Amino acid sequence: MKGDNWGLYVHIPFCLQVCPYCSFAVTTVRPRLHEGYVRAVCAEIEMHRQLATRGPLDTVYFGGGTPTLLLPEQLGRILESTRHCLGIKADAELTVEANPEVADTAQFSALRELGFNRLSLGVQSFADQSLRLLGRQHCAAQAHAACKAARQAGFGNLSIDLIFATPGAPALDWGNSLEQALEHRPEHLSTYGLTIESGTPFAKQERQGRLIPLPEDDQAQAYEWGTDRLEAAGFEHYEVSNFARPGFRSRHNWGYWHGGQYLGVGQAAHSLLGCRRSWNQRLLKNYLGAVEAGLSPEAGAEELDAATAQEEALWLGLRTSEGFALHSGLAGRERFRDLVAAGYLELRGERVGLTRRGFVLADAIGVELMDLLEGVEKA
Numbered sequence: 001m002k003g004d005n006w007g008l009y010v011h012i013p014f015c016l017q018v019c020p021y022c023s024f025a026v027t028t029v030r031p032r033l034h035e036g037y038v039r040a041v042c043a044e045i046e047m048h049r050q051l052a053t054r055g056p057l058d059t060v061y062f063g064g065g066t067p068t069l070l071l072p073e074q075l076g077r078i079l080e081s082t083r084h085c086l087g088i089k090a091d092a093e094l095t096v097e098a099n100p101e102v103a104d105t106a107q108f109s110a111l112r113e114l115g116f117n118r119l120s121l122g123v124q125s126f127a128d129q130s131l132r133l134l135g136r137q138h139c140a141a142q143a144h145a146a147c148k149a150a151r152q153a154g155f156g157n158l159s160i161d162l163i164f165a166t167p168g169a170p171a172l173d174w175g176n177s178l179e180q181a182l183e184h185r186p187e188h189l190s191t192y193g194l195t196i197e198s199g200t201p202f203a204k205q206e207r208q209g210r211l212i213p214l215p216e217d218d219q220a221q222a223y224e225w226g227t228d229r230l231e232a233a234g235f236e237h238y239e240v241s242n243f244a245r246p247g248f249r250s251r252h253n254w255g256y257w258h259g260g261q262y263l264g265v266g267q268a269a270h271s272l273l274g275c276r277r278s279w280n281q282r283l284l285k286n287y288l289g290a291v292e293a294g295l296s297p298e299a300g301a302e303e304l305d306a307a308t309a310q311e312e313a314l315w316l317g318l319r320t321s322e323g324f325a326l327h328s329g330l331a332g333r334e335r336f337r338d339l340v341a342a343g344y345l346e347l348r349g350e351r352v353g354l355t356r357r358g359f360v361l362a363d364a365i366g367v368e369l370m371d372l373l374e375g376v377e378k379a
């Protein structure tokens, strides 16, 4: 998504209950607040109508939260404001996230009719015990039913999110979950190791010794097994945590990883337009208060200088199959050459990418490269 391509992210912050590992900007407020939120998001889109000069959007992504807690008619109004103010290309990718506890064929059919052509389901596991440990609101039967409902509604581009390395879960849950996901023949899968974020109930449980994360070696083994299994099933491993059948990479997320431009609307949403990154109010009441007063809900912004933009391009590109453009200063560093010699990084013409072995340690290698780059800039 380079050049003139751009995308819109719409944040819908509502969930039935907040999962104990979640650090997103979400809330469990009652449905009576949903309508006010929809009006605010439509008003915010209206505030950005001058961006229509960029041409119609290539991708639109409704994420959360649980967007499907809103009525299809409400989601439709946000989409209509988008079409009216910014424009959406005829072949745009329109994604909506959903969770299995709020999912049925009639609702998914309504989303298809609105124009959504990609559904991302937050399944996380097809094993009841893992789902309970994760504090999720759905059971395995509901996860299967949601996948079937997506197909019945005509979604030909289905993505399933799964979590591996759930603390305390039986070792077989991960493999069984992945196999059951494959039975639904998804076009896309995102697989995440459970990270314990500060400020969450899981972080507190970890401090109290009531939750013990899986050892790193076990996590790496689960990740590698999943990668092998998905590649054998015909998926392309195109980002550390993402796998797609040919032709089904997430166009919207690919834009984030490769310097694409995007506008984010809604509570806590981020935007990158030109060299300017901005972010909205993180608290719902502040977001709503600003928009209802006719003001921008922006909470802060920064201009990215060339060095920061280069660091970000490296960090994000490293995590994808395309890698990042080789920086001449980096290539001369001994530690960089060591990482290549040790088989973690490989040179591909003018670019550098992680090897299969390197993908397992993507974050640690990314930190090392950032340190090296900082050293190059200071030299």
Ligand code: SF4
Binding pocket: 014, 015, 017, 018, 019, 022, 023, 024, 026, 064, 065, 066, 099, 122
């Ligand atoms: S469903 Fe997703 S967004 Fe909502 S609380 Fe759980 S992890 Fe967070």
